[in-house]
Amino acid sequence: MTQFTFVDILTNLLWASRWTVLLSLAAFAGGGLLALGLLFAAIGRARWPGRLARLYVEIFQGTPLLMQLFLAFFGLGLLGIDVSPWLAACAALILWSAAFLVEIWRGCVMAIGRGQWEASAALGMGYAAQMRHVVLPQALRLAVPPTVGFSVQVVKGTALTSIIGFLELTKAGTVLSNASFQPFTVFGLVALIYFALCFPLSVGARRLERKLNVAH
Amino acid sequence: MIHRRSLLVAATLALGFAGNLARADALSNIQSSGTLRVAVPQDFPPFGSVGTDMTPQGYDIDVAKLIAGEMGVDLELVPVTSANRIPYLQTGKVDLVISSMGKNPERDAVIDFSMAYAPFYNGVFAPEDIAIEGPDDLAGKVVGVTRGSIEDLELSEIAPTEATLRRYEDNNGTIQAFLSGQVEAIATGNVVAAAILERNPPQRPEMKFLVKDSPCYIGLNENEPALMEALDAILAAAKTDGRLDAISQQWLGMPLPEGL
Missing domain, CATH: 3.40.190.10 (Periplasmic binding protein-like II)
Structure with missing residues (x-):
């Protein structure tokens, strides 16, 4: 049996967490862009784009991420389309996080009082100008805490990609604890690394919140 | 509407058909690509686990190396779990599953098995x-x-x-x-x-x-007689000349049982 030292375990875990970091970044950046597009469909006045955005959110929030990953990787494979694990994981995580981000942001826009809309209309602003100068800047302030809160969820959500063969942090922990028979050391370190990834996000959010000085 | 639906069906069929064509003869595919892709466990010592540098090692990995060596192709190890190894095979993402897999009627209905390669x-x-x-x-x-x-x-x-x-x-x-x-x-x-x-x-x-x-078998896709024959020949040879026995001694600490 191979003997693992503490340093072996730690370096292997840190090396595996690069996937956790990369997947989180891809999911958050891609999901954010997609959510922004969906947001304008969701809050716009046109009826059909709004309905489609709502349907999208219902589908991706209403099904487990694990199943979405499985379908993206094996489902397309069954149809003869070869998808790489990286592409399948990114696509599934982006689609999934967009569904949550668009709901979070829609809520923030909805929270802007009716009076703001009416006042800006009274000043002769059109829809685009109202959005640009009145509604979105206020919504942005509101959006910071829940968005960062969700990004922490995304970091932890990447653990599910091990189902399609990613050796990310959680999976590396499982594999290592199986080979080293030191589960408490291994999973203790896994937890600490996740904490080290997520804690700065929370601290950053608190700072940003104070800086933007939310009025509510 | 009917028209559109039949188009959709045709497209799906074509896709499925293309998928089947792509792995029409797995053995010649392996030889032409020069790589044997094998699904192996990595959380199941002593069949498959990892060394200190996270490289796979174990009974299954050594059998995979033996087969790739005999075929004269490179070996690509794909780590899988017991829940996803058959999907990996069915979707053509690996050529073989050497993942301490036992044979049962449910699995036999969807994939094929070589002769046994390990006691279990x-x-x-x-x-x-x-x-x-x-x-x-x-x-x-x-x-x-x-x-x-x-x-x-x-x-x-x-x-x-x-x-x-x-x-x-x-x-x-x-x-x-x-x-x-x-x-x-x-x-x-x-x-x-x-x-x-x-x-x-x-x-x-x-x-x-x-x-x-339930001894372990190598899993392969159905209707691959050429690949099946090649696998069985390699395994039979490795059983007689003692190479499989050496793998068993190394990882299980016991000789290969008679009649496996």
Whole structure:
């Protein structure tokens, strides 16, 4: 049996967490862009784009991420389309996080009082100008805490990609604890690394919140 | 509308057909690509686990190396779990599954198996002071088992309804549940129990009764006679000239049983 030292375990875990970091970044950046597009469909006045955005959110929030990953990787494979694990994981995580981000942001826009809309209309602003100068800047302030809160969820959500063969942090922990028979050391370190990834996000959010000085 | 639907059906069929064509003859595909892609376990010592540099090692990995060497192609190891190894094969993401896989009718219906390459039997294991002699004694007990494994499928049939089966995602979960006392007994393979014993844990698993003798087979896609023939020839040769026996000695610490 191979003997693992503490340093072996730690370096292997840190090396595996690069996937956790990369997947989180891809999911958050891609999901954010997609959510922004969906947001304008969701809050716009046109009826059909709004309905489609709502349907999208219902589908991706209403099904487990694990199943979405499985379908993206094996489902397309069954149809003869070869998808790489990286592409399948990114696509599934982006689609999934967009569904949550668009709901979070829609809520923030909805929270802007009716009076703001009416006042800006009274000043002769059109829809685009109202959005640009009145509604979105206020919504942005509101959006910071829940968005960062969700990004922490995304970091932890990447653990599910091990189902399609990613050796990310959680999976590396499982594999290592199986080979080293030191589960408490291994999973203790896994937890600490996740904490080290997520804690700065929370601290950053608190700072940003104070800086933007939310009025509510 | 009908028109559109039939178009859709045609497209789906074409896609499925293209998928089948792509792996029409797996053996010549392997030879032309120069790479053998094999699904191996990485959380199942001594069949497949990792070394200190995270490279896969174990019985299954050595068998994969042997086969790739005989075929004269490069080897690509794809780590899988017991839950996703068959999808990997069916979707053409690997050519072979060498993942300490036992044969059962459900699996046999969807994939093919080579001849056996490793000994394996499943039993229910528990510490000495727990009295279990047969499946009926499991009533009222909490038994840990790895989800989707042969022992899970078998035990689900023979265990009485009063027994609680706790299913874990991988062998590690099952082992940890046993070591931490969350389950009183586990259903697992002889080699897993041996690997636990080697670590001298406070809870020493003892074999209580045999669930199933299920040697390991190499899994391949259906209707691949050429690949099947090549595999069986390589395995038969490795059995006679002692190379498989050497792998068994190294990882299981016992000779290859007669008649495997």
